[in-house]
Amino acid sequence: MFINKKNERISFSSTQTRFDYPDFLEVQVKSFQEFFQLKTTPDNRRDEGLYKVFQENFPITDTRNNFVLEFLDYQVDPPRYSIDECIERGLTFSVPLKAKLKLYCTDPEHEDFDTVVQDVYLGTVPYMTDKGTFIINGAERVIVSQLHRSPGVFFGQSVHANGSKLYSARIIPFKGSWIEFATDINNVMYAYIDRKKKLPVTTLLRAIGYESDKDVLEIFDLADEIKVSKAGLKKVVGRRLAARVLKSWVEDFVDEDTGEVVSIERNEVIIDREIVLTEDHIDEIIDAGVKAILLHKEDQNQQDFAIIYNTLQKDPCNSEKEAVLHIYRQLRNAEPPDEATARDVIDKLFFSDKRYDLGDVGRYRINKKLGLNIEIDTKVLTKEDIIEIIKYLIKLINSKTDVDDIDHLSNRRVRTVGEQLFGQFGVGLARMARTIRERMNVRDNEVFTPIDLINSKTLSSVINSFFGTNALSQFMDQTNPLAEMTHKRRMSALGPGGLSRERAGFEVRDVHFTHYGRLCPIETPEGPNIGLISSLCVFAKITDLGFIATPYRRVTDGRVDLSDDGVVYLTAEEEEGQIIAQANAPIDADGYFINQKVKARLDGDYPLVDREEVILMDVGPNQIASLAASLISFLEHDDANRALMG
Template identity: 60%
Template structure:
């Protein structure tokens, strides 16, 4: 029992000898890792009082439970139950996945409790941490945050409901003693589950009313990510770190689109290509890079999987074979941006817009906008109102058609074919399957036509209108997937949230100060920004204590002209134009029963029933609303004439559609049967509903014989011909037709059943009437407008067209924006959009400039100069036709410009690329052709201009000659000298050639085109021609003031910008009150438009009146106009009678103050002073 060496001691040379001497050849040793001599495990073992498994189990049991373990098995079972029993806890697939990933263990995802291996890995990780190796987790990393999708949230609610139901069933089973008499219905109550689901959809913070202002708003709302809600954060407790942009959000969550205000960073949007995997982590796609070559293989990575890889940008330069063209490529690895050789790159982005959400990816030149303004731009696009005449943007990003399709706003052809019918309500496409049925597919023609029903003037949640318009005509061929009808805010299948307008950036008489906007009357006249809004007004008919309300036309104390638009039941007719105060639905409510006077008793005795005592409670058009009634819907619990008529009409519509479909089936059936019978011999053909022969047996059915036969009169059930195959095919066709008819009948019956069912209404409501009003709103002063770059403003002035600044060609601009809105906001994208939009408008193409790889300034500048030449020709009334390249030529031109070498890798400004560079042999043929066309045009223009100059000089010479002749001796010496000098100059000029004339006029560029070919400078000539027309190569223009007709002093940026009208319309906000409801306690008018309230006259407004010394106005404001109850009724009386106004009394708020003081136990009395005091 001698201790040779204590456990935990180091095994040096001496102890080793000592052990060998004592004959011990085998020892258990603890080997620490080679990287660091960790003392932790050694120290723990030294401290640990237990030395065997049994002791350890007892020790653990004693820690968990009071007292000792009865035996070893109990202790082991307790430990097993605590850590390794799936019934006790469940990590879930996600928990197991995260543990595997973090601890680098490999346990199947189905094993959702801890394993021994996990504990070893946990201890290893903790030791590494204490020794300064390893890393701690970042709570804001997207690898540690997951998306709980709708399905998962509902599943959780289901499990809550089911567990409640299970508990109820157990309780009921324990209460019930007689198992024989128990039925399933006694035990199971499904309401427990449905109540939980209804509560989730009805009142959960994450169940929201869909934002439907326009298609983009709808799409974005469906892609929204929120950190709020049950189990999430609260606005008040969320710090800065959670809200911040994190590097792991790249390609998963948009760093731009988030609300301003308390929710910033907590509510975000899914990026363009982001998707949620089955574990709830957001993945984004990358192109795989192998051995320095980019492949077309796509791999989806979650944030934690991406950690170890280097990712190149989508616009890193790559050749045709997929090899990077530079030695070092800018990459992203975690939160660092190293320059790496191609061999060390693992992945590459799929597209530059991968980083941002859909709304941000719709902003052209996003890369030139400050992030704060881009945020406003993406949020405001969602608030744009669909216009009556939407226009697709001249400058887009190429995502417009994708958004229009994916939002479901447009109608897309399911199959290819030819359009056979188009109305405002439906489009029918003939898919060309008119070969008739075969033996395998009888009646194939039934599938021949695709029918598309269009939505007409549906109301959205935000009162805007959904209206689909056909894009195709009868006879047009359509492809599968082609857009056949436009929806709200789309044009030609492209998203169109606003309109393209001609803009000038300049101050205009101070009217566009501080983000105000001046617009031309043309936009109002041409309905450029008019929109349709549909309001829904409701009327409830209730059962009151004093009797039932009723809908009627007989309304007390209402003139007949007020009822002119109501039908016999008291409901407004569809198509009526209504204005504020008009009656929409007449309704009367019974007043309280009163004791009858002797006179009333007499009348009752004579006329039977007493004249009813009712008050008018009709639905009227609220103030500030006017329009046309487009629909009325009636819902009812009880049967009455009003409902019967409405239901009859709806059932009639269903039956009409049913009969139409059946007739179509019959006509297809008759066609096919006639084809099958052709050339056959009749065995049996009876008349419909009789046993009389239609055609005798043995008749040969030739083409002429079949033309005489009306198959509608033939009994098809008993029809037989001699040929058995033909018989079978006729039978098959009839069977298919019967099946289709049965389907249609069943569908119609279902719809009719739904119509006949009593409607579910809130308690106490017997009937509900909904009236839909459509109103057209033109743009007006006070409406909010915005571009796509966060450039928002309020319309401050609508100016007559003739007063707007106008261009040298006489065209007035549509909108004037303040140039001070650009520099400090740093959203220069709007200026580039203006230039490119100008060029696109002149040349008639649509520009697509995707985010982060769009047109640079040099490309935009060159296209602008080409367009400028096309604009300058007509402006200067030149005879030569300017070159107008089409979209394809422009596309090729831009591609060529990207291939040209540049000084610092990108276009520095609008003028850094010269037209002369287009003559390079390295460029495509179409670009060189464009260059030659431009040069030829400029040459023709130079000759024409020289001709004009010569004419001017000749006129000058003639003028001097005539003056000298006419003046004769009357002219003084000095005057003669001046005229002679002028004549000499003119004669010299007349003798000059065209080139010299142009040089003298200060146009060396144009002159160079008429000289030797090698010296021509096309760029200089083009710039000179533009300047002659009043346009500078920097995209600026000389403008004239429409008011005075004078030129403005400096050049002004003019172009085409895309502006939207936002759903902050002045008509919804403007409000005035005369007499209305008052608050019960303070007796002051209520607040807010919805309550028909007043405006608060607050502390600062009181100061303003005090400053003016307007004592009486101030006194009225604080008394009779507010809460002096007696005073205000006396004032009303005085106004009605035309008397002078009485003195104001005591405001009610003073009485409230007195009562509050009294409640605090202070004796406050009014009037007389305490006794004994004067």
């Protein structure tokens, strides 16, 4: 038998693919390697993956800040058993994880306490084989990538029972509380915190520093400020007030407990907003000692911002302090002890990087959507974000822009193995940090080392339960090599933080035009999971931010760039508005389109365009299909259901 005889492969395709196939396992292997960063030296490690988890959870201090446990570095020892031994003996193919920790004392009373640097064993961690699988208790398992809604801001629309359209903007963070801005049937805008606590959006603006009506109206350039004088006020009689006229004074009273004299600022509304100024009001305003009043601007744009005036009417607060206390009451259903505590609660919700994190993706999406230039390192919300979101929502209400398409692939991203492990290590190390803190508090006067503080089972138990019980950790399909490969390239919208079969509607499951070259429209299971589980297309790659990109060749003035440098990978967002020719469009040896008119694709449409208008071209006819579907010969002549069976 001629085992090594190479059979000549004959291609019957009418269009030859001039593009090399990528490494099909890259989606698994690259993600895992970037998580562990074992090939980079400790000094050169990027702030991501396992290194980032350690940085987020360390240093750990006791309650009195006497002892500090710092993280220096981590290392992985070689596995104890080989892959074959693990399969044979029913073991987990894992590596011991060790961290170099430094314990020192900041309290001068503990002079006898020496700084200790130790390598501490944190437990064993399942390690990926070269084939992109894990061996857990002797069985090969695969961590399926999850397709979930990307962090960022989403603008949506719903229809009320009475037929009026309601608009909303939802900010979804990587970690932290959700905040939603929504309109109601009375044309008032509310902010919802964690989907339950509701308050007028102007109350939130006051709490973040836009204290007076004047400050709020100035954000949107809605009012004219008029200095108070008899002559000046007479000129503006007949115009409507944009803000309340407040009389302010300071009241002193003696605190019964301390005997101190305390001053409190009092406000009284003399004339409410939206009232037309008359001659009678002039003396009232002057007597109250008001310095300036705010009037509606006399231009056409006022109508667009009617919602801001309506919201101010509903706003129960007049100052920053009142707004902060009001939000605290809404969130906690209790009276705040003092203003500082109330402010602290609000700051922790959205402006503290410990509690709130938009992630790289969230910040990138918000900047892109709202046209902001905020630093990518700013992972918390800023005042600018909130104001721009409100302005965008007002544009939406006035039909000056469109709502987001939730099924567009620029709004969905992939959580690969590395990111899922990042979440699990985060949970495990946070638990470990809690026990370390407790042990530090107990061992007050003793001499102890990092090893005494750490229980290695804490982290291992979290990681092992993830590999053993998580919905996305699946027993590998080993029917044949193709089934194995397909399983590793699968994308699931199910699992923790994703959709559930019962709740997923028709739109989520449907094929979207952005799936072209990214997710296969053919390969999806029949039954309850249809459309929720899909497969990555042959040439598709996953970007650093987790979006799926597909390759195209550049086209200039009707000439296709056939060199390797002429290939560009585009995400769904980058592809918007591009005119793309099909891979089977006839071209000559130099890359020029033969026909004057070329059949092309523009977002969800298929126009016939002049060859000079084409910007990009598909790299191959099988670009649209997954690995398994593209192996079906003459796929285009096959019945859709039969292709699915393949």
